[in-house]
Amino acid sequence: MRRTARHGGLAMVVAVALATFLLPQAQADDNPKDKKRAVDEQVQQLGEDLDEQNAEVKAAGSALADAEAKLPPAQAALASARTALASAEQEQFDAALSLAATESHAEQALIEYLGAQGQMRAHREALAALARQAYMGGDFQRLSVVMNAQSPEDLTSAMSYYETVNRSEKQVLADLNALQADLETKQAALDESHERILAEQKSAAAAVETTTRARNTATAAQAQVQTLIAARGVALEKAEDLKDEIEARLAVMKAESDRLAEVIRKRAEAARKAAEKTGKKIVQGTGLLSRPVSGPITSPYGMRYHPILHRYKLHTGTDFGVPSGTAVRAARDGTVIEAYYNSAYGNRVVVDHGYVNGVYLVTTYNHLTRDTVSRGEKLERGEVLGYSGSTGYSTGPHLHFETMEDGHFVDPMRWLE
Structure with missing residues (x-):
């Protein structure tokens, strides 16, 4: 042998x-x-x-053939990963803009709500003053004014005065009701803004996570392509030597x-x-x-x-x-x-x-x-x-x-x- x-x-x-x-x-x-x-x-x-x-x-031949076969799909995967990363980064940017806009709307809603609260407080104080005045005078004062009228003109003037006061009281009550409704509307808007902020924050966080994953994928794809290019280079060099x-x-x-x-x-x-x-x-x-x-x-x-x-x-x-x-x-x-x-x-x-x-x-x-x-x-x-x-x-x-x-x-x- x-x-x-x-x-x-x-x-x-x-x-x-x-x-x-x-x-x-x-x-x-x-x-x-x-x-x-x-x-x-x-x-x-x-x-x-x-x-x-x-x-x-x-x-050497197998290494070269293997590297050349794997490189095109790896490059395609890298291109896809880069596209996904760009999309994720745009989504993250849009989410950040949306969150900023929502927070701005929430701030405006809060300002309007506080303004409505101030107006409500002022009208309540005015209503309280009218209530005190009515309590201090009451119906006896109104009756005394009528009984002490010396002429029809005095009576007419007195009645006109009390009608004006009555209308003023009713207007204050109406304004107070309107302010209360407006306050409730602004409260609802404020609550909605807070809910939107929470939702936008979740979206922004998800966008950041998506971007991170896309970036990691792109980085891995880039590394694979670089590895394959290096392997192909080594294989080509070896093949050339052989x-x-x-x-x-x-x-x-x-x-x-x-x-x-x-x-x-x-x-x-x-x-x-x-x-x-x-x-x-x-x-x-x-x-x-x-x-x-x-x-x-x-x-x-x-x-x-x-x-x-x-x-x-x-x-x-x-x-x-x-x-x-x-x-x-x-x-x-x-x-x-x-x-x-x-x-x-x-x-x-x-x-x-x-x-x-x-x-x-x-x-x-x-x-x-x-x-x-x-x-x-x-x-x-x-x-x-x-x-x-x-x-x-x-x-x-x-x-x-x-x-x-x-x-x-x-x-x-x-x-x-």
Whole structure:
């Protein structure tokens, strides 16, 4: 089983990887197992460090995507909170103005009430004076004046005087009643003003509380936006730092894919020429492939958007989520053309199935913990060729399974039963 250590940087990884993927071409005349052992020794110091760097790249991409996804709604929440705060502050201002106006009206009502009380007091004093005067004189005095009249003119004058006094008394009583009614009205107005003040004070207090809550919400929203902006900045900076490393890794993967495609094309051409030379037709198989492992598909074949590089790249195979150490089986009868370690694909087995359904078909099994086959070995469908793992550019145990037609990657699901 191949093991790796936590030492070495990406530059070393790339250098070893470039040397590694060139090794299989030179193995034709050498013992494959000896060459393979040499490669194992070269990469032994790199594996876990690769895993850590993969996790770092994945974490940076996830952090950037997460921050960019959360920032717009957070900014919208901040804008909403600021609008609510402005509304609450306006409500508080209006409530304060209304309370001030109500208090002013209450003061005016109090002044009018006190004025009415003063008028009421003055009229009561006037009425009391009339009452005393009437009590002191009484009806006997009025009768004496009438009896002592010397002429009709005296009598008329006396009667006129008492009628005037009587009218004055009635007017005082009427004014007193009017003042009493006015006083009661002003008392009611004063009471209403007091009630309005209490209500306005409650409204003002509620407005202050609403403003405080809105301000706290806006402050929290602002803090969240600032946190997300800072997180995005850190993620962007980290992503920028990792770009060169990622580009280097992708270059390794592309170089390996190009190399393998060329190997397949040469084998297909060699098979064709051999058939032409012997005058025999190329033997072609038919049918589909068996699944190399039994497990769920965690990542299908297809284009993927890279959150750090901001471009699409092809995911060249189908990932099966299986635990490390799961037996990986040949999808079809074939010949092992390569079994080696690559910094991108980890422990890798490549099986040549020859011409099938009109195309030259090859399958690859990647990120293995270890393989159990050698170059040139014949395999039957279902035969164990290795065990799943997480070597190479991988962040967790799985099998990355690829199918190539005439040297080109195609969707494995087109072939799987």
